Structure formats: C-alpha cells, structure tokens
Amino acid sequence: EVQLLDSGGDLVQPGGSLRLSCAASGFTFSTNAMSWVRQAPGKGLEWVSGIDGSGGSTYYADSVKGRFTISRDNSKNTVYLQMNSLRAEDTAVYYCAKFGGSSWQKLCFDYWGQGTLVTVSS
Amino acid sequence: QSVLTQPPSVSGAPGQRVTISCTGSSSNIGAGYDVHWYQQLPGIAPKLLIYGNNNRPSGVPDRFSGSKSGTSASLAITGLQAEDEADYYCQSYDSSLSGYVFGTGTKVTVL
Numbered sequence: 464e465v466q467l468l469d470s471g472g473d474l475v476q477p478g479g480s481l482r483l484s485c486a487a488s489g490f491t492f493s494t495n496a497m498s499w500v501r502q503a504p505g506k507g508l509e510w511v512s513g514i515d516g517s518g519g520s521t522y523y524a525d526s527v528k529g530r531f532t533i534s535r536d537n538s539k540n541t542v543y544l545q546m547n548s549l550r551a552e553d554t555a556v557y558y559c560a561k562f563g564g565s566s567w568q569k570l571c572f573d574y575w576g577q578g579t580l581v582t583v584s585s
Numbered sequence: 586q587s588v589l590t591q592p593p594s595v596s597g598a599p600g601q602r603v604t605i606s607c608t609g610s611s612s613n614i615g616a617g618y619d620v621h622w623y624q625q626l627p628g629i630a631p632k633l634l635i636y637g638n639n640n641r642p643s644g645v646p647d648r649f650s651g652s653k654s655g656t657s658a659s660l661a662i663t664g665l666q667a668e669d670e671a672d673y674y675c676q677s678y679d680s681s682l683s684g685y686v687f688g689t690g691t692k693v694t695v696l
Contacts, residue, residue: 508674510685524684568678571621575630
C-alpha cells in the first residue's frame with residue numbers, strides 16, 4: 464500500500480525558512496517522480512514543485528521559483544521542500560504527491576500525503 | 586490564478602446525473618495534454634478520480650466518467666449519492682507556464 468507521510472509544517476515569521484519532509488513507502492521510490500502541491504485556506508489547489516526519480520531534474524511554479532528548493536534522498540525514501548524567504552501568501556496546507564504516468568506532460572498526482580500546515584505570520 | 590475554469594458549484598438530487606465542466610485554452614487542454622480529475626472530501630487530501638481524460642483508478646466506481654473535447658473537459662457523476670458531496674478539481678499541463686495547472690474547483694451538493 465502506497466503511503467506518504469508529510470511533516471514539518473509550522474508557524475514561521477515572514478522572511479523565515481522551513482523544511483518540509485515526506486516519507487514514502489509501498490512503492491519503488493527511486494523510480495518515481497514526486498511533487499508538492501499546496502492549498503491556501505479556503506482556496507483551490509496549486510502545484511508548487513516536482514522532482515524526477517534520480518533527483519537530477521527539478522521543476523517549480525513561478526510563484527516559488529528562486530525561494531523554494533525540492534530535493535530527495537532515495538536512501539531514506541524521503542522528499543523535501545526547503546522554503547526560504549517565506550511570505551504571507553505562502554500560508555497553506557502543503558501536500559506531498561506521487562506523480563503517476565510516464566510522460567512529464569501527461570502526469571497526474573496518483574497518491575497524496577495527508578498534508579502539513581505552514582502558516583506565515585508575525 | 587487558475588488557468589482552468591470550473592463552475593463554482595453544481596447540485597443534484599440523489600440518483601440524478603450531474604456534470605462539471607473544465608475550460609482551458611490552446612496551451613493546456615487544447616494542446617492535447619491529458620486531463621485528470623480529483624475528489625476532495627471536507628478536511629481530507631485530494632484523491633485521484635479520473636486520469637488520462639477517461640480512465641478510473643482501481644476502486645473508483647463507474648458512476649464517475651470523464652471526457653475531453655477541444656479546449657474543454659467534463660466530469661460526469663451518474664446515480665448521485667450523498668457520499669459524492671465534495672469538491673472536485675480538474676488538472677492538466679500548461680506549456681506556456683511549463684507546469685501543472687488545476688481548475689478553480691467545483692463544490693458538488695447533494696440535495
């Protein structure tokens with residue numbers, strides 16, 4: 464059974480940093496691309512970042528480019544999201560999600576973590 | 586802001602059929618990229634409902650079906666049940682943004 468366990472969410476001041484983690488199990492982690500998707504309170508879903516199975520290719524939404532960094536440790540079956548220069552508009556529940564499919568332009572998010580809340584406020 | 590537009594809400598009585606539209610453009614749905622659909626129950630993470638325009642993952646009832654034409658896609662729910670009350674999102678890839686995009690979301694209410 465595929466399981467994704469998100470953690471690391473917290474209350475942080477504007478301009479601060481935070482690192483989210485997602486521990487995966489139930490599938491061959493190193494051969495699967497992973498992603499982060501967020502949802503602001505009462506709002507819709509927004510794709511944030513993605514990483515291929517080897518960690519060699521990473522992708523970001525324009526809204527976080529230059530501030531967030533996605534990475535993975537295949538020996539620990541864990542994907543991370545390092546968030547720097549946080550802003551109030553980054554406040555959201557952050558979901559780790561496994562990519563499903565074979566072509567980057569056709570990928571869906573086939574399994575999701577439970578989400579972890581990041582609140583950016585002074 | 587979302588580049589895929591959905592109606593904010595749809596409603597129907599138990600047993601009825603409802604449809605949710607997802608309107609995009611030539612840089613996403615119209616470019617031939619697949620459309621996927623997610624169901625989000627209150628307070629819970631989204632769940633994949635339809636992938637590759639019209640395919641159901643194992644365990645998803647055949648009451649749910651998807652279609653795509655031109656720059657739009659649709660999700661149909663037949664035999665509406667109380668447990669179908671949730672938010673639904675479409676998703677695709679956008680070549681102009683070089684990233685994945687979601688619809689604005691639709692709340693389904695069972696009357």
